[in-house]
Amino acid sequence: MKDKERLLSLDEPLRFIFSHSALREGWDNPNVFQICTLNETRSTMKKRQEIGRGLRLPVDQTGVRVFDESINKLYVMANESYEDFARALQTEYEEDCGVTFGKVPFTAFVKLTRVVDGVEQPIGKVAAEQLRAALVEQRLIDTDGRIRTAFDPKRADFKLELPEVHRDLAPAVVDLLSAYQIERHIRRDRDERVNRFRKEVALSPEFQALWERIKPRTTYRVEFETETLVRRAVDAIKLMEKVEAPRIRVTAGQIQLERGGVQAKAMQVAEEAPAYVARPLPDILAYLQNETELTRSTLVRILRESGRLGELFRNPQRFLDQVAAILKYELHRLLVDGIKYERLAGKGPEAEWEMVLFKDEELINYFDALQVRKSVYEYVVYDSEVEREFAKKLDEREDIRLFVKLPGWFEIETPIGKYNPDWAILKHDGQALYLVRETKGTRDFLKLRTSEADKVRCGMRHFETLEVPFAVVVSADEV
DSSP, X not given: OHHHHHHHOTTSOOOOOOOOOOTTSSTTSTTOOBOOOBOTTSOHHHHHHXXXXXXXXXBOTTSXXXXXXXXXXXXXXXXXXXXXXXXXXXXXXXXXXXXXXXXXXXXXXXXXXXXXXXXXXXXXXXXXXXXXXXXHHTTSBOTTOBBOTTOOTTSTTOOOOOOGGGGGGHHHHHHHHHHTOGGGTSOOGGGEEEOOBOXXXXXXXXXXXXXXXXXXXXXXXXXXXXXXXXXXXXHHHHTSOOOXXXXXXXXXXXXXXXXXXXXXXXXXXXXXXXXXXXXXXXXXXXXXXXXXXXOHHHHHHHHHHHTOGGGGGTOHHHHHHHHHHHHHHHHHHHHHHTEEEEEOOXXXXXXXXXXXXXXXXOEEEGGGEEEOSSSSBSEEXXXXXXXXXXXXXXXXXXXXXXXXXXXXXXXXXXXXXXXXXXXXXXXXXXXXXXXXXXXXXXXXXXXXXXXXXXXXXXXXXXXHHTTOOEEEESSGGGO
16 A cells, blocks of 8 residues: 555656556566556456556566656556546545645645755745745645646746745746646547657758767766875765664554555654674675775775774674765766766767667657657657746747757766767857757756766766857756
8 A cells, every 4th residue: 555655646746648458468578567458347446456556566677666757657448538537546546545636735845955055955844835825826726735727837828926036946846736737647548649750850951960060979088086086085984974883663553444544653662772793894895895996905095094984893884885875976076077078080870879860759648748840850758847848939939940859869978877968959140059958947957966967067078079069058048
């Protein structure tokens, strides 16, 4: 029940696409899970059990449960009409599981983040209350958090007015409310079609020129001083959270089966230190070497100079995990800061991305796609309202000759994983400008010290090597 409630809870919204499938097919692949046709002979309970099982099925190659939004898709064929099925399913889950669709909980506003000193931090209750009050005043939600019909970001005259101090959160608020709309989770199968590739646009001189600028591949090298790494790592380990000896907590409670599921009530909590048992220590240097690929001599220096080695004996595994995380973090900082890209020589797939990779895409759902005129595909598939609005404005502007959402195979190598940039754009403002842009919901994105932000920084260095202007933007007005 907990797994089902987690997956159905819109605190962490997932997408569920309802389509045709059969129970007898697809079970040889651990990430393919399908539910048989829901017909009139099955009981309501049986239908819910079938759907619940599907929600719990996706696992990776090792059998570990996967909660990736791109993988967790439940395919169902309902004999009822789409409207009747969606309405009935929504009602059943609201009544039996306590899950409410179309209603944004207050905690979701509290969890919205801002960038503070390079770290994303929740905005807190006070700011959340101010945001919710502004949305209620504009009749976008009611006092209980239910989304009203006035909230329609796709409408041409839609506006979201927030207090001046919170206007930077507007894109995040729009995406938050959109994620709680029932239409984002249950939709018609017949709305899915092939996204046609426009060969006439791809073969035009404008696109050929744009592609010529961005198609070269690169290789990178990294330069940094070991002394710098040691100094940074030592300073960070000195400030890390104190490692305490493990403790055992015993909680006694009472459970009760109610209509909304199993309810638990804590009755008594006790905590104590376990009896000391002498045991051999792990191979500290081997473990950290395996995690970081640093030399043993460098690791010895860092551990000695940090002055924290004594805490290893309190909780060896926790100490090693915390130290390894710090070392990897500081190493990534240096790798990204010291990265240098070089263009690969020659022609062919090893040295450049080839246009032949463009082809008709798989089925797309028009609910998450925007029809455009100035791109190589008929529709742009977007992941957020920021992307949808960005594409819409580019398609309307006269100075934008064409643009393309770069496909998933267009990946730039970085020390921390591959990076897929968002947009390639041809702008003509007296002269042709070939641009690459990354769309994010905050202008402070590059201030973050996260792996995603680091990949974007590496992408920036890649395009600097190709002499193609690159920037992170929130809206098309910044292009």
